[in-house]
Amino acid sequence: xxxLNQSPQSMFIQEGEDVSMNCTSSSIFNTWLWYxxxxxxxxxxxxxxxxxxxxxxxxxxxAQFGITRKDSFLNNSASIPSDVGIYFCAGQxxxxxxxxxxxxxxxx
Amino acid sequence: xxxxxxxxxHLITATGQRVTLRCSPRSGDLSVYWYQQSLDQGLQFLIxxxxxxxxxxxxxxxxxxxxxxxxxxxxxxLSSLELGDSALYFCASSPAGLAGGSSYNEQFxxxxxxxxxx
Numbered sequence: 001x002x003x004l005n006q007s008p009q010s011m012f013i014q015e016g017e018d019v020s021m022n023c024t025s026s027s028i029f030n031t032w033l034w035y036x037x038x039x040x041x042x043x044x045x046x047x048x049x050x051x052x053x054x055x056x057x058x059x060x061x062x063a064q065f066g067i068t069r070k071d072s073f074l075n076n077s078a079s080i081p082s083d084v085g086i087y088f089c090a091g092q093x094x095x096x097x098x099x100x101x102x103x104x105x106x107x108x
Numbered sequence: 109x110x111x112x113x114x115x116x117x118h119l120i121t122a123t124g125q126r127v128t129l130r131c132s133p134r135s136g137d138l139s140v141y142w143y144q145q146s147l148d149q150g151l152q153f154l155i156x157x158x159x160x161x162x163x164x165x166x167x168x169x170x171x172x173x174x175x176x177x178x179x180x181x182x183x184x185x186l187s188s189l190e191l192g193d194s195a196l197y198f199c200a201s202s203p204a205g206l207a208g209g210s211s212y213n214e215q216f217x218x219x220x221x222x223x224x225x226x
Binding site for chain 2: 031033035040041042043044045048088092094095096097098099100101
């Protein structure tokens, strides 16, 4: 079946640092979505991407839809403690396929 | 607050029992999706309903079933529960729910129901 490889699995950074995470797939998607999930809460949509090559920002977040349509990356600049959580990528072709998540820890 | 509501927030039950989880989508959204999140499996798509009709099926067990009612709320029924069914169950909704890349297909998640099977 379809699978997404999301990396890294976890990141431990200092406040103020930038972070990058990415997802790759053997399948082509027509939409890439990035979500953030806090403990015990539902995933919250951060950024949606619809076209190959598209680069979209939402505050300190920037995400890109890969040219091959098989990958996407998410950058978060100048991280702050409230950025802590699990970030998921999701590829959509009809149903959503989720990556395994990147757990972000930010040290003040 | 995504606008998607789920009840109950927590559910504790015994093996062999049957439970019903409820979801109300965002106002105006026609599609409802159900997901299971466990530690070892991550977020897994179970099933999608669009305007009352089943639209897509994922990794949903035969012991599980769902439906979407005329008022667009949805229920997920889990029966003959096993220890391994313990997980977070999320509902999401979107305005549409078709295959094309569009903001009409963006999914917004509810707060989830934590099911514990003892």
